[in-house]
Amino acid sequence: MKGHTETEGKTVNKDFTLNTARLTARPSGALWWQEHRLLCVSDLHLGKSERAARRGGALLPPYDSRETLSRLSAEVALTQPDTVICLGDSFDDLTAAAALTSEITEGLNTLMAGRKWIWIEGNHDPGPIEMGGKHLAEWAQGPLTFRHIAAPKAQGEVSGHYHPKAAVAGRYRPAFLRDEARVILPAFGAYTGGLRAGDTALSGLMQARATALLTGKRIVECPLTP
Amino acid sequence: MADLHNRMHGMCIGCAWLVHRFFAGFPASRDKICSPYVSNCAPRAIITLMTALPAPLASWIAAQGWSLHPHQTQMLRRADQPAMLLIAPTGGGKTLAGFLPSLAELCSCDHSGLHTLYVSPLKALASDIKRNLLRPVQEANLPIRIEDRTGDTSATVKKRQRADPPHILLTTPESLALLLSYEDAPRMFAGLQRVVIDEIHALAESKRGDQLMLALTRLQALRPGLRRVGLSATVEDPPAIAKLLANHPDSCPILTADPGPPADISMLQTDLIPPWSGNGGGYAIADILREVAAHKTTLIFHNTRAQAEIFFHNLWLANTDDLPIGIHHGSLDRSQRERVEAAMTTGALRAVVCTGTLDLGIDWGDVDLIIQVGAPKNVKRLVQRIGRANHCYNAPSKAILVPANRFEVIECQAALEAAAAGDLDGEPRGPGPRDVLCQHILIAACSGPFDADALFAEVTTAGAYAALSRADFDACLEFCATGGYALRAYDKWQRLQQRADGTWQLRDPRAAQRIRMNIGTIQDTDTLKVRLKNRGGGRPLGEVEEAFAATLTKGDTFLIGGQIVRYEGLRELTVEVSRTATKSPRIATFMGTKFATSTQLSERILLMLSREDWPDLPAATRDWMHLQKSTSKMPRADRLLVETFPLEGRHYTCFYGFAGRNAQQTLGLLLTQRMERQALDPLGFVATDYATLIWGLEPLQDAPSLLDAADLRAGFDHWLAGNAVMKRTFKTSATIAGLIERRSPTAKKSGRQATFSSDILYDTLLKYDPEHLLMQITREEAQRGLVDFGRIEDLLLRIQGRIDHVTLPSLSPFAAPLLLEVGRVPVMGEGQERLIAAQAERLMAEAGLG
Incomplete structure (x- = not known):
């Protein structure tokens, strides 16, 4: 199985080129780089419900890590990547990472087995954790650089952090934002909200002809500023 | 338009008149003509007054030339009742009746600390009452301190009130709940004698009332001798409200004031024929303006904000005499609303176009005419609205109904008959909702450790929770x-922990702040502020729903506050707009929910339809009904009329269920789903209060197979799970129960991406924990309200499988208006995805990015 899936004869993915790299935006919110058989996801926020409870907040349904893991497992099963990169904020905080149930850690270990796995550090998880795989602040591969928070002048950058979302016909959905210089990934975690693509924090980063790739049943591309 | 806004600026409030209204005793300088009743009673009333009232207050009232109504003296006499419910029409001085015993007690004994707590559903009402009470207190030099406490009260004053409470505190259910969450609540309420609940009929219809009654159980536990008084407008079932108010199992006597003369209600006399469909009443604007000109102050009620906006806009275009007319509804900015309210109280406005936000008993001014545009949907609400017009207690209220279309002509006639017969409607409320109970438990925990047995015993003294089982409480x-x-995930991080002595407390005391920030049961929709874009930051105009804002693109024009504005862009959480000279707005304002016609009114309509002839109805409507009778059949109460007919290459089916808009909508969703399965290829449907019209590619042959009750119910359960209305219902309950925080201490700092949609929680629970308490509550709520499957059940029960399936060569007279209805629902699924894809493609092409 390669990075493309077909539903009713229509392509659900969207291919695009970034700094000569041929990339695929997947409806799940994951990014696929066929040349390196590389799967990239951002902002998993594993352990989010546990952290909220620890801090005296609401007791959210404690199924978010299970749900996120099951989505990630499905993507890995579909794409069979050689490399997986988690672009930061993989854990809601370092304590949450340490407190993950064995069900989740074993699930992650199964996914990591037999492939290269890179944890990029994010603002929520700024240190190494007791988990296999490499822990890096950022990682460069050919024409691309993978980091958590976009650097304003970067070229060929893949980042996350902002949880972008965009709307067509009145419905907001998590979305990739892309232009000639960068792509910003939507959050992959179950309990994650979104920042409107029109927010100045995001529109300031993106070029004039940037587009949003809405996730959902299939990727839908639309201009960032109509 | 700008002219009107200028006129509304700089008006002051004259409160002498308000105080006069408040006492509604009599006779004062104004309105002498309409007080025969009170003058007759005056001698006796004054004697009572002299004996029961302390001298300074009695002589102050006498000096005004006023006397008390019989129900006011009654309330004074029965001041020691543990609970009393007073039912009195608007303008009957019922608030004073509630306060008299407090004023008397506070004058005659040296009470220190809080004596009386007054709770009203509106902040504005609390400050209104304070103004009115302060005058006699100051002028008669009574030793009584009165203060209000609402969301608008400053933090300093709030803090001081807790340490040193006034004698009379005027507040709202939410502010009271917050007070009870503090550890010092027992001290603050230590001397409390009486609680007065104003507009209890309005509170009784919502979860705010449930929360208030639970708060009363706490107060009663703190002060076992506490006396309760409820003040209500005319309602269909006073004992039901008395049961809510009582300290269960004690009873609560009801005192009913003289209702005054019956209201003068009529349908608008006009030569114009109402349109086939639509809700706006625009056709009658010239006639309505004539009525406005002929009266002092007119309130023009609409059923939705959008209709009020459109009507106001058109009214203004036709208002060549420049009558000062304002608009007032809940989506307008507070400063705008306050300007209109101030102008009304001074009598500077001749009319106000408004919605239900003006339903509650604030005295806005000298209103002498109520116009209801669109069918009233609910007779009780109509009667209460009309009560607003009796600017003196003993003069009949005057109201005119303006049906917006022909079906509504029938409904208005049925409402007139119901009002004349005093046949009010109301859906009985079920047992006390459990989401409110969850919040109550959290509030109790904030105030200190509690014993579960004691709290359960306390909670079940509230009428709505009297039948609560221990298992449900647990x-x-x-x-x-x-x-x-x-999945037992939070053993380590429990929100409440049981202590060694068996009592429960917050594990993390910091949680108290978060819980307090989220107290209340009012559900604010996700709204965005609308501002005029200019250098100075822009004047706020009001709010629109987030979902509506998301449909706007630059250059779109819409109506708000009676102005047409142009969408310029979204800046953070504000919709920026500019003024525009366009004559007609391109997009309707807000979606909003519509009221469904009540069960009782629907029954009356069906009863009317069963008559041989309708001489009371306007000729056009009457002819239309006779035509329906001769070409098809009349819908009947004990049968379901189903019509099928072809039109322009489509096959139409119409189900006349008369189950109210929400249930007919749900019926449409269920039936199209079943028609899809029968390969009838339905394309869409539209629902009104009376019927559901479905169109598709194949004709319906077997109507009974579609309407099998068991199949419908099974389909309902399945459909419900994934339904958007269900998710909205879940969000409401989850917020009340404390699972979703509307406000959090860190929200401001971390920005929008910190919050995520409640739909995600719903989907997660549906997948991993479908029997969770909140899912149970959500399903229970869905039986009522927007989904209203309960009324579909009633319909099926009513017809018992008796279906009149009429096959017609072309559309029927009754189906014709349905074809023109807005709010068509496409049959969803892959279609929606394709719609999005097509629009995105167009946008890409337009932007040259394709």
């Missing part, structure tokens, strides 16, 4: 403590 406690999930 489930709510479990939810508050651990989340109540099938």
Whole structure:
């Protein structure tokens, strides 16, 4: 199985080129780089419900890590990547990472087995954790650089952090934002909200002809500023 | 338009008149003509007054030339009742009746600290009452301190009030709940004698009332001798409200004031024929303006904000005499609303176009005419609205109904008959909702450790919770403590922990702040502020729903506050607009929910339809009904009329269920789903209060197979799970129960991406924990309200499988208006995805990015 899936004869993915790299935006919110058989996801926020409870907040349904893991497992099963990169904020905080149930850690270990796995550090998880795989602040591969928070002048950058979302016909959905210089990934975690693509924090980063790739049943591309 | 806004600026409030209204005793300088009743009673009333009232107050009232109504003296006499419900029409001085015993007691004994707590559903009402009470207190030099406490009260004053409470505190259910969450609540309420609940009929219809009654159980536990008084407008079932108010199992006597002369209600006399469909009443604007000109002050009620906006806009275009007319509804900015309110109280406005936000008993001014545009949907609300027009207690209220279309002509006639017969409607409320109980448990925990047995005993003294089982209570406690999930994840991080002595307390005391920030049961929709874009930051105009804002693109024009504005862009959480010279707005304002016609009114309509002839109805409507009778059949109460007919290459089916808009909408969703399965290829449907019209590619042959009750119910359960209305219902309950925080201490700092949609929680629970307490509550709520499956059940029960399936060569007279209805629902699924894809493609092409 390669990075493309077909539903009713229509392509659900969207291919695009970034700094000569041929990339695929997947409806799940994951990014696929066929040349390196590389799967990239951002902002998993594993352990989010546990952290909220620890801090005296609401007791959210404690199924978010299970749900996120099951989505990630499905993507890995579909794409069979050689490399997986988690672009930061993989854990809601370092304590949450340490407190993950064995069900989740074993699930992650199964996914990591037999492939290269890179944890990029994010603002929520700024240190190494007791988990296999490499822990890096950022990682460069050919024409691309993978980091958590976009650097304003970067070229060929893949980042996350902002949880972008965009709307067509009145419905907001998590979305990739892309232009000639960068792509910003939507959050992959179950309990994650979104920042409107029109927010100045995001529109300031993106070029004039940037587009949003809405996730959902299939990727839908639309201009960032109509 | 700008002219009107200028006129509305700089008006002051004259409160002498208000105080006069408030006492509604009599006779004062104004309105002498309409007080025969009170003058007759005056001698006796004054004697009572002299004996029961302390001298300074009695002589002050006498000096005004006023006397008390019989029900006011009654309330004074029966001041020692543990609970009393007073039912009096608007303008009957019922608020004073509630306060008289407090004023008397506070004058005659040296009470220190809080004596009386007054709770009203509106902040504005609390400050209104304070103004009115202060005058006699100051002028008669009574030793009484009166203060209000609402969301608008400053933090300094609030803090001081807790340490040193006034004699009379005027507040709202939410502010009271907050007060009870503090550890010092027992001290603050230590001397409390009486609680007065104003507009209890309005509170009784919502979860705010449930929360208030639970708060009363706490107060009663703190002060066992506490006396309760409820003040209500005319309602269909006073004993039901008395039961809510009583300290269960004690009873609560009801005192009914003289209702005054019956109202003068009529349908608008016009030569114009109402349109086939639509809700706006625009056709009657010239006639309505004539009525406005002929009266002092007119309130023009609409059923939705959008209709009020459109009507106001058109009214203004036709208002060549420049009559000062304002608009007032809940989506307008507060400063705008306050300007209109101030102008009304001074009598500077001749009319106000408004919605239900003006329903409650604030004295806005000298209103002498109520116009209801669109069918009233609910007779009780109509009667209460009309009560607003009797600017003196003993003069009949005057109201004119303006049906917006022909079906509504029938409905208005049925409402007139119901009002004349005093046949009010109301859906009985079920047992006390458990989401409110969850919040109550959390509030109790904030105030200190509690004993579960004692709290359960306390809660069941509230009428709505009297039948609550211990198991249900424990489930709510479990939810508050651990989340109540099938997966026991929070043993370490419980929200509530049981101490060694068996009592429950917050594990993390910091949680108290978060819980307090989220107290209340009012659900604010996700709205965005609308501002005029200019250098100075822009004047706020009001709010629109987030979902509506998301449909706007630059250059779109829409109506708000009676102005047409142009959408310029979204800046953070504000919709920026500019003024525009366009004549007609391109997009309707807000979606909003519509009221469904009540069960009782629907029954009356069906009863009317069964008559041989309708001489009371306007000729056009009457002819239309006779035509329906001769070409098809009349819908009947004990049967379901189903019509099928072809039109322009489509096959139409119409189900006349008369189950109200929400239920007919749900019926449409269920039936199209079943028609899809029968390969009838339905394309869409539209629902009104009376019927559901479905169109598709194949004709319906077998109507009974579609309407099998068991199949419908099974389809309902399945459909419900994934329904958007269900998710909205879940969000409401989850917010009240404390699972979703509307406000959090860190929200401001971390920005929008910190919050995520409640739909995600719903989907997660549906997948991993479908029997969770909140899912149970959500399903229970869905039986009522927007989904209203309960009324579909009633319909099926009513018809018992008796279906009149009429096959017609072309559309029927009754189906014709349905074809023109807006709010068509496409049959969803892959279609929606394709729609999005097509629009995105177009946008890409337009932007040259394709």
